[in-house]
Structure formats: structure tokens, C-alpha cells
Amino acid sequence: MKGLILCAGRGTRLRPLTFSQPKPLLPVANKPVLVYALEQLARTGIDEIGIVINPFQEGIIHNHIHRVKPRNVSVTMIHQERPRGIADAVRQAEDFIGQDRFLLLLGDNLIQQSLNGLKQDISRSGKNGSLMLARVNNPREYGIASIEGDRIVRLEEKPESPRSNLAVIGAYAFDSRIFNAIHQISPSARGEYEITDAIQWMIDHGCSISYSLTDQHYSDVGTVSRWLEANHWKLNELTAGRSIIAPTSTVERSTIIDPVIIGEGCTIIDSTIGPYVSMEEGVKVDRCRIRNSILLEKARLERISTPIDRSVFGRHVRVGCLPSGEVSGQFILGEGSSLSLYAGSSASGKL
Numbered sequence: 353m354k355g356l357i358l359c360a361g362r363g364t365r366l367r368p369l370t371f372s373q374p375k376p377l378l379p380v381a382n383k384p385v386l387v388y389a390l391e392q393l394a395r396t397g398i399d400e401i402g403i404v405i406n407p408f409q410e411g412i413i414h415n416h417i418h419r420v421k422p423r424n425v426s427v428t429m430i431h432q433e434r435p436r437g438i439a440d441a442v443r444q445a446e447d448f449i450g451q452d453r454f455l456l457l458l459g460d461n462l463i464q465q466s467l468n469g470l471k472q473d474i475s476r477s478g479k480n481g482s483l484m485l486a487r488v489n490n491p492r493e494y495g496i497a498s499i500e501g502d503r504i505v506r507l508e509e510k511p512e513s514p515r516s517n518l519a520v521i522g523a524y525a526f527d528s529r530i531f532n533a534i535h536q537i538s539p540s541a542r543g544e545y546e547i548t549d550a551i552q553w554m555i556d557h558g559c560s561i562s563y564s565l566t567d568q569h570y571s572d573v574g575t576v577s578r579w580l581e582a583n584h585w586k587l588n589e590l591t592a593g594r595s596i597i598a599p600t601s602t603v604e605r606s607t608i609i610d611p612v613i614i615g616e617g618c619t620i621i622d623s624t625i626g627p628y629v630s631m632e633e634g635v636k637v638d639r640c641r642i643r644n645s646i647l648l649e650k651a652r653l654e655r656i657s658t659p660i661d662r663s664v665f666g667r668h669v670r671v672g673c674l675p676s677g678e679v680s681g682q683f684i685l686g687e688g689s690s691l692s693l694y695a696g697s698s699a700s701g702k703l
């Protein structure tokens with residue numbers, strides 16, 4: 353059995369952060385989302401994995417993955433020239449998959465549940481496909497399944513009037529009949545080849561599609577609030593509720609509120625950090641209070657007197673108060689941004 357991870361989307365909802373860094377490399381608890389997917393497939397016993405990327409991401413993703421991928425796993429990069437839908441992305445991998453069965457993960461989704469149930473459905477139970485489902489409060493934002501017994505009988509992509517709250521959360525298992533289906537479908541109203549249409553085609557043509565229902569955590573790191581949510585549960589999971597501070601980092605006259613993860617070479621002075629903060633390497637924080645936030649590599653925050661909450665600071669971002677201004681609100685700052693706040697200013701919102 354092989355594995356396939358899709359990473360060729362545009363990442364538009366995370367701009368400006370995704371202008372300089374592909375979405376699958378954005379970190380959750382200091383580890384890129386894509387690495388979680390690779391590790392999860394490896395834990396399921398899969399050692400041949402294809403990653404579908406946009407060709408312009410090849411260099412950066414390739415370099416990164418070959419440094420951090422599990423040792424026993426071989427990775428093949430597959431190109432999708434334009435993001436024309438999930439089914440189109442899978443089609444690009446047809447030669448790589450051949451006649452094998454495979455597990456498919458969306459590269460921006462984090463799923464806590466093991467993939468063993470999906471794997472067994474198509475290897476031992478003889479199903480043609482199987483999907484991971486979860487009950488959601490916002491079914492209009494997902495592919496939604498209708499079930500009968502242990503089978504899916506109908507799927508709809510982001511329906512106006514959902515028939516259930518059982519959402520497809522981005523983990524799938526298929527045999528090679530999925531390719532027959534993909535060759536038959538047409539683009540949807542939004543111009544994409546939808547994987548839900550391909551699976552519906554399989555159902556309509558006698559294939560058996562089952563499901564695993566999970567009540568464990570999952571997140572699609574597609575918007576800032578979902579990214580922060582993913583950081584929250586992954587920090588709990590990875591740190592067991594405590595804090596991890598790299599030995600090369602310095603913390604002086606500061607309070608750390610668990611759980612927090614602080615990468616190599618960070619400097620924290622006269623600050624309160626946490627809970628639920630992750631900092632990549634080389635971050636500097638001086639006289640700030642930060643909670644529920646993500647600071648990417650070498651971000652620098654100084655003398656911000658108002659608490660910072662639910663914010664993301666891109667790589668090399670600099671924010672400073674001169675000399676001690678009052679600020680409030682949420683900051684979404686892309687790589688290289690520089691923001692100076694003056695006493696009495698009231699900056700807020702997305703920049």
C-alpha cells in the first residue's frame with residue numbers, strides 16, 4: 353500500500369504568510385503540518401509516499417522534507433501545474449500509485465485518529481474506499497456524507513442544505529477504481545475536479561465505500577483561527593501539558609505558563625509567555641505578554657504593553673513600541689514586516 357499527500361493548493365486564506373512559505377511547511381507546535389502527515393503514514397506501515405506539489409514549491413519542500421522525513425520512508429514529488437481540484441491532484445499520481453491501494457491525506461489537515469481503520473477497510477474488508485468522518489457544527493464548510501449501516505451512500509461537497517453533520521475530514525483510502533471515477537467526472541460549479549464527485553461516481557457504479565467515525569481532534573490548517581486551534585491541541589499532545597524550552601534559549605526574569613514550546617536560540621526577557629504559545633528558532637521577546645499565539649523564525653517583539661492574544665507573527669517580523677504604546681487587537685504579519693507602535697497609538701486588525 354502507498355501513501356499520497358496533497359500539497360498543491362494556493363493557500364490564499366493564509367496570505368500573506370503563504371506568499372513566502374508553502375502552507376504545508378507552516379509549523380504547528382514547531383513542526384510543519386506536512387511532517388505530521390508523513391509520520392502518520394509511516395506509523396501505519398507505509399513506506400512509499402507521493403507528495404503532490406505545485407512545481408514552484410519543489411525546491412523548498414524537497415529540501416525541507418529530505419531533512420525531516422522518517423528514515424525508512426521514500427518520498428516522490430509529483431507535480432500538479434495548477435490547483436484544479438483534489439481529484440485532479442490525485443490524477444497526477446496515477447503512474448506513481450499504479451494498481452496499488454493507497455491512503456490519501458490532504459496536506460493541510462491534522463488528524464489525531466490512527467489511519468489503521470481506513471487501511472484495514474480496503475486491505476482486509478475488501479472495500480473500494482473508506483473515508484474518515486467527524487461530526488461537525490458547520491457542515492456547509494465540508495464534504496458531507498450520508499450513511500446507511502457501514503457504508504456511505506451519498507456525498508455532497510459543501511452543501512447549502514446538508515443532509516447530515518458527518519464531515520469528510522481529509523483522510524481517505526482507495527483502491528485503483530478511484531482513477532476510473534476521476535476520468536469520468538467533470539469540473540464542479542466552482543471549476544474544480546471534486547474528490548466527492550469521484551467518490552459519488554464510485555458509489556453509483558457499484559463500489560463499496562465505508563467510513564471510520566472519529567471523535568478525536570482534527571484541524572484543517574486553512575485559516576488563522578484553525579491554525580491556532582491546531583497549535584492548541586498539538587501543544588497539549590506533544591508536551592503533555594508542560595513546556596518545552598530548547599537548551600540554547602535564554603529566559604530571564606520571565607514567567608512561562610504551560611504549555612509552551614520554545615525553539616533553539618530564542619531570547620525571552622521580562623515577559624510572560626503562555627499558555628499555548630509556540631516560537632520557532634531565533635525569536636526574541638522583550639517586555640511582552642503573549643498567549644495563544646505562533647511566532648515564526650526570528651520574529652522580534654519588544655515593549656508591547658497590551659497583552660497579545662490569538663496572533664501569528666511571520667518570519668523576521670519586527671514589532672516594537674516606542675517608548676511604551678498601547679495597542680490592542682489581533683496581528684497577522686507576514687514575513688519581513690516591520691511595525692513600530694508609538695505611545696498612544698491604537699493599531700489593530702490585520703496588516
Ligand SMILES: Cc1cn([C@H]2C[C@H](O)[C@@H](COP(=O)(O)OP(=O)(O)O[C@H]3O[C@H](CO)[C@@H](O)[C@H](O)[C@H]3O)O2)c(=O)[nH]c1=O
Nearest residue numbers: 358359360361435436437441458459460494495520521572
Ligand atoms: C484544490 C486543490 C487542493 N490541493 C490540496 C491543498 C490542501 O492541502 C488540500 C485541501 O484543499 P482545499 O481546497 O483547502 O479543500 P477544502 O475546500 O478544504 O475541502 C476539502 O477538504 C475538506 C476537509 O478539510 C473536505 O471536507 C472536502 O470534502 C474537501 O473537498 O488539498 C491540491 O493539492 N490541489 C488542488 O488542486
